[in-house]
Amino acid sequence: MAKRIEASNVSSYYGSFKAIDSVSMTVEPKTITALIGPSGCGKSTFLRSINRMHEVLPGARIEGSLTIDDQNIYDPDVDVTAVRRMIGMVFQRPNPFPTMSIYENAVAGLKLNGVRKKSLLDEAAEKSLRSANLWDEVKDRLDRPGAGLSGGQQQRLCIARTIAVEPQVVLMDEPCSALDPISTLAIEDLMFKLKDRFTIIIVTHNMQQAARVSDKTGFFSIDKTGDPGRLIEYDDTQKIFSNPTQRKTEDYITGRFG
Amino acid sequence: MGDYPSRSVNATAGDLGVTPRHAQGAGYGNSPSNYNEPPLGGGGALPKKTRFSIETGFRGLSTAAGAMVLVIIVAIAVFLISKAVPALQANNASFLTELKWFPNDTEPVFGIAALAFGTVLSSIIALIVAVPIALSIALFLSHYAPRRLATPLGFVIDLLAAVPSVVFGLWGRDVFQQPVRDFSIWLNEYFGWIPLFGGEGPFGQSIMLGGLVLAIMVLPIVTSLSREVFQQTPGMNEEAALALGATRWEMIRTAVLPYGKPGVIAAVMLGLGRALGETIALALTLSIAFKINFNLIENGGNSIAANIANAFGEANETGRGALIASGLVLFVITLVVNMTARAIIYRRREFRDSAA
Numbered sequence: 177m178a179k180r181i182e183a184s185n186v187s188s189y190y191g192s193f194k195a196i197d198s199v200s201m202t203v204e205p206k207t208i209t210a211l212i213g214p215s216g217c218g219k220s221t222f223l224r225s226i227n228r229m230h231e232v233l234p235g236a237r238i239e240g241s242l243t244i245d246d247q248n249i250y251d252p253d254v255d256v257t258a259v260r261r262m263i264g265m266v267f268q269r270p271n272p273f274p275t276m277s278i279y280e281n282a283v284a285g286l287k288l289n290g291v292r293k294k295s296l297l298d299e300a301a302e303k304s305l306r307s308a309n310l311w312d313e314v315k316d317r318l319d320r321p322g323a324g325l326s327g328g329q330q331q332r333l334c335i336a337r338t339i340a341v342e343p344q345v346v347l348m349d350e351p352c353s354a355l356d357p358i359s360t361l362a363i364e365d366l367m368f369k370l371k372d373r374f375t376i377i378i379v380t381h382n383m384q385q386a387a388r389v390s391d392k393t394g395f396f397s398i399d400k401t402g403d404p405g406r407l408i409e410y411d412d413t414q415k416i417f418s419n420p421t422q423r424k425t426e427d428y429i430t431g432r433f434g
Numbered sequence: 435m436g437d438y439p440s441r442s443v444n445a446t447a448g449d450l451g452v453t454p455r456h457a458q459g460a461g462y463g464n465s466p467s468n469y470n471e472p473p474l475g476g477g478g479a480l481p482k483k484t485r486f487s488i489e490t491g492f493r494g495l496s497t498a499a500g501a502m503v504l505v506i507i508v509a510i511a512v513f514l515i516s517k518a519v520p521a522l523q524a525n526n527a528s529f530l531t532e533l534k535w536f537p538n539d540t541e542p543v544f545g546i547a548a549l550a551f552g553t554v555l556s557s558i559i560a561l562i563v564a565v566p567i568a569l570s571i572a573l574f575l576s577h578y579a580p581r582r583l584a585t586p587l588g589f590v591i592d593l594l595a596a597v598p599s600v601v602f603g604l605w606g607r608d609v610f611q612q613p614v615r616d617f618s619i620w621l622n623e624y625f626g627w628i629p630l631f632g633g634e635g636p637f638g639q640s641i642m643l644g645g646l647v648l649a650i651m652v653l654p655i656v657t658s659l660s661r662e663v664f665q666q667t668p669g670m671n672e673e674a675a676l677a678l679g680a681t682r683w684e685m686i687r688t689a690v691l692p693y694g695k696p697g698v699i700a701a702v703m704l705g706l707g708r709a710l711g712e713t714i715a716l717a718l719t720l721s722i723a724f725k726i727n728f729n730l731i732e733n734g735g736n737s738i739a740a741n742i743a744n745a746f747g748e749a750n751e752t753g754r755g756a757l758i759a760s761g762l763v764l765f766v767i768t769l770v771v772n773m774t775a776r777a778i779i780y781r782r783r784e785f786r787d788s789a790a
Contacts, residue, residue: 229677261679271670275692285678288688334674341678 197404210386213396218405264343270330272322308336328359521755537756559645572660595654603718606647618731639721641735652705663697
């Protein structure tokens with residue numbers, strides 16, 4: 177229940193603006209990969225390219241090849257909704273559906289995919305909320321609005337909603353940047369737990385977080401505003417944070433950059 | 435609801451307004467008018483607050499304006515009721531159930547039943563026809579059409595809202611009546627076994643024609659309000675649905691429609707309000723009959739507002755009172771409709787408010 181992602185020479189565009197330039201990396205199943213780098217360096221763009229959320233914006237397109245277990249994600253014959261079911265996503269700001277209860281939020285993805293049977297939905301809701309370490313906090317108020325939870329709980333609800341459809345890969349776009357340190361810790365614990373079942377790719381501005389949670393780290397950077405972002409270095413997290421090969425990486429992680 | 439984008443815009447504007455003053459550095463007498471004055475942030479003794487200022491003046495003005503609304507409403511209500519009561523006392527039939535409308539006779543006989551029925555029926559027809567079309571147009575404009583097409587099309591829709599109702603009425607009577615008559619004859623031939631489309635004719639100047647003209651009139655209001663509401667759906671909720679593997683229509687069903695529901699209900703109620711109160715378009719398109727009849731396609735029909743327009747000129751004292759009484763009934767109907775809508779919106783408020 178986890179698949180390998182391979183990107184080779186991926187370039188993403190917004191209209192005529194090139195946001196990232198030929199990024200290549202391989203993400204192994206059941207690992208956590210962190211993408212770090214200064215703002216505007218294209219790490220979120222790359223992340224959104226993986227589940228084809230990039231192309232939701234008008235004029236956005238990519239070049240190069242992205243595969244999941246050797247199937248081309250951008251094959252014209254591939255159903256884009258199937259790609260997004262296979263590769264789930266958690267966003268920067270917690271975004272539970274405001275009109276739905278906690279329960280409805282947790283099973284929203286299943287309902288979208290035609291699951292109607294109450295017993296299946298109940299089971300999936302409990303399982304995903306337990307997996308997201310949220311069950312004990314919300315089990316007595318599943319019919320309350322999802323947006324009424326605290327920020328950290330909302331983000332865990334969004335994670336539950338994402339993993340309820342049992343994706344292969346979970347993308348997280350700065351999932352803790354709107355959260356306090358305790359909620360952040362809760363999400364990090366959760367990531368370790370989820371690693372057994374999913375391939376996780378996380379964008380973060382918090383280098384301690386990258387160092388704590390990830391197996392591999394990719395460092396993105398840009399030369400100056402307007403240039404496309406590039407993948408400068410991609411290696412084991414241990415190596416990136418102790419002995420990076422690139423000068424730029426070292427400058428960034430030691431705080432001498434940007 | 436949907437205040438996220440505007441809030442961030444305001445925040446930026448606020449920052450820009452504050453920054454330059456901070457940048458000048460404190461304690462340097464940076465008052466714009468005179469360098470000898472203390473700096474804007476104070477420095478000397480704390481001054482007394484001004485007793486009469488623009489603040490208090492404006493506060494009094496807005497309070498007075500608010501109070502005036504209440505006074506006007508009460509005055510109108512007192513006037514209407516004082517005119518209506520004598521006419522109702524002179525009535526020789528039950529006002530609520532009587533169909534006939536002869537308030538000018540020496541023995542007045544009149545009732546609201548047929549008129550109220552016609553008002554509600556024509557408005558319901560209008561909504562049944564207009565709302566699905568309006569919502570489809572609104573969704574097309576907000577989520578499907580490319581911007582280059584959506585902007586001019588939205589403008590045309592708003593233009594339609596600006597057409598005076600008498601123009602719609604004349605158009606309905608002189609142009610639209612013939613196609614509706616042909617359609618009615620066709621309906622009668624093939625679906626005559628349904629009571630709604632039965633009857634012997636003549637067809638054309640029917641409650642259906644009136645309802646369809648009303649539908650065209652409420653369409654722009656419902657469309658442009660719903661479009662506004664749909665456009666306010668938070669982008670992050672739409673993205674959440676898409677990222678779960680929703681198609682565009684599924685995304686609309688999951689994120690856009692539930693989020694917009696209170697707004698759409700409000701839009702429909704505004705449209706219904708316009709349809710219920712519409713006078714001249716119905717006065718021109720219906721051929722007047724004081725009956726309660728579910729037949730949609732035969733000539734006939736009437737509404738409270740149209741009857742007031744038609745009958746006021748020739749009415750005597752009692753007749754005018756009777757018409758005013760009918761106006762009060764229209765007011766009550768509108769009030770009930772609005773309160774029902776508010777109740778529907780209120781019931782799910784918890785889900786809406788926590789979203790803001």
